[in-house]
Amino acid sequence: MRRWMGLPVAAVMLTACVTINVYFPAAEAKEAAKEFVEKVIGDDTQPATTPAPAPKPGGQSASLGPRIDWLSLVGIGSAYAQSSPDITIKTPAIQAIQARMKGRFDGQLRAHFDSGALGFGNDGSIDVRDAAKIPLAERVGVNQAVADQNRDSAAVYREVAVANGHPEWEPQIRKVFARQWTDSARAGWWYQDAGGGWKQK
Template structure:
């Protein structure tokens, strides 16, 4: 009888462990908060970004007192880490990108946004919307500034994903930032809606 009970428990345990899937979900709320902070300091040209609170490691969740919970804790300790992933946004690379973007907005892009010459795209980049608003002799400089900005933006989204050891999050990070840029756009600035049509705030 005892062998039968042990056999059933072992079979149940193997089935239970086989059914456990550890998913690490994209931390959307943490990403929105971090993106908003980053975008705010770029657009407002204020002090350098403060470290996001999500950079701090979360305290480990309290382990259950049930024997089955303790057994799962021993077998799958990473299951707790999957519940509340952190989002790391500050690295040496992102800080350098932040500084370049802040200077570019202060020195070049803000007047272009104000005139309607450039706008935010739906995919988190910047595009020349109306080259006619830029004097002919300045258009090459504007195109270069937009290209530099987009190079930094693409690098930013990739770096944040890689810094969190989830390169597959790059598209979600890009989408979160794209939404944030548009939400923080000043009145009169242009942005693309989901269909790609230009709208004015």
């Protein structure tokens, strides 16, 4: 009798342990950052995907009957799902910022990345690397565009964290995006390494 009375208590303890085990989904964040960044810098090419083959009738998967998830009976299954969130960038706020950043990048910034005047900083921002490469008449406009782009970038990192229910993830989101801007930089563009030195792709 005492053994059976202890089962509900054990179930509650197991569920509590799982629900607080929320981790940062780095792989999902990287995929989301890649999708966002590639859209901003203008590469809309999506790799072709091969659909998974359908299971053969009568195969091993078909012969197996329904499985009982015993852990879900005490709430562990649902708790684990809640602790493994996906990273979404499909909110109206994020997509509006993305559209602004893409328009600004194409219209005002891309040419100065090509010239080497601008580069991606190691903190997820854009930096003026060599102001001398920007024509004097354009410098004020370019500096303003860089400031606007950096403000929108910071807003994206915050919005992604908030949209996924974890505002405390903002610093990690920023790091993932910072790495992705560098990874997505085109040949000839400049970026900062971890130590702050400039390198050309």
